[in-house]
Amino acid sequence: MTNTDDTGETSIATDGDDPQQAIDAQGERRREELDERIFEHSAGDEQEGIPFVGAGPGNPRLLTVAGKELLGEADLVVHAGSLVNSELLEEYCAHAELVNSVGKDLEELIPLMRDAYENGENVVRLHSGDPAIYGAALEQMDALEHEGVPTHFVPGVTSAFAASATLRTQLTLNEVSNHVAFTRPQGKTLTADEDHISEFVEMGDVTTCIYLGTHAVRDTMDRLLEADHDPETPVAVIYHASWPDEDVIIGDIGTIADKVEEAGYRASALVVIGDAVTGAGYERSFLYGDWANRGSSESADENASKPEASDD
Structure with a gap:
């Protein structure tokens, strides 16, 4: 066993x-x-x-x-x-x-x-x-x-949330990332058939958070490149998120492996793949749009027509 x-x-x-x-x-x-x-x-x-x-x-x-x-x-x-x-x-x-x-x-x-x-x-x-x-x-x-x-x-608090805070971005962003995947790469525990990182990245609107995969960054990125994923897709590697020795490495599918190897990290880092890494290109949400304040203008007009209250 x-x-x-x-x-x-x-x-x-x-x-x-x-x-x-x-x-x-x-x-x-x-x-x-x-x-x-x-x-x-x-x-x-x-x-x-x-x-x-x-x-x-x-x-x-x-x-x-x-x-x-x-x-x-x-x-x-x-x-x-x-x-x-x-x-x-x-x-x-x-x-x-x-x-x-x-x-x-x-x-x-x-x-x-x-x-x-x-x-x-x-x-x-x-x-x-x-x-x-x-x-x-x-x-x-x-x-x-x-x-x-x-x-x-x-x-x-899981490390993906600490990484998001460090990156000063959201894992989900309107018109950028509608989904979040917590996953790990193939290796001793996970077979190649159980590794779905490429599928998550292919969806386009998924922020992929890879746990337990610092040692496999190059293998993971090589597989993504072999699958014809855009080499300029943003990737962040956050070593020891929220620890005193935290380190943030920003790159993309094509460059991140070299940067991680140069830094010498083999463990204890979270890998984040997707456009949410930079937070660029998102659309304003409906949550705070005009429709959310549809009753406000009417109330304001009513209040404006009333005499101003006096403190006397």
Whole structure:
């Protein structure tokens, strides 16, 4: 059996307790019935169990209020290693026991969190970004739930949103980008048939955000060029979005690989493809158009015909 950790790397499971059985059992339950907690709780509610908290993209100020509160009460924080900014750990987790999850498989992590929770400790599982985006969170949650330990998600700010803020643009723009795709390139985890980056770019009005693909920028751009995509399509690579050492590289499909290789980055960057990178050429939206103020002129005319109010 193989497991995928927070870094996207794959490790071989050891013999002994097999969390795969728990994952399979929870998966079968999902097919048969919905979890009743779906209808009892909303995101942000206080809930029982181990919270899987999104640490955000890096800057400690981008941690959510809910995440900060839970970390403040934590006795044990199992975190995603260097993917979580050490400044955040120092600021919000200094009082707690810290365990780095990198290099540990489910056979080690699940008993660690389960035992601490059953001993009355407040346990927080801290993922980078948002745990729902390439976080390998659900398999941990299913294994814990199978052991009788309740869990829940606490959303975080994903790196695509931090990148958008850094670029001072929107991921969606009227007449430029109507859609956003969160994806990753082919490699050990994704086969060539499962890589749809070229299809997203071909649509034209999609902002394509590539996670876990810094090492594959040249291969990705070469495939796009082989597919006859416009080499001048804008591309941005944001290394460590919102971290103190953040770096922004702007180019296009034809030039970005050389620039990334010159900078020496092989990991921890988000790749954004599409015209939304520059924000050029968008059309004014209907949201604040004349039709939205269709009653305003009539009201203004009525007010103008009335005598001016006096303070006396």
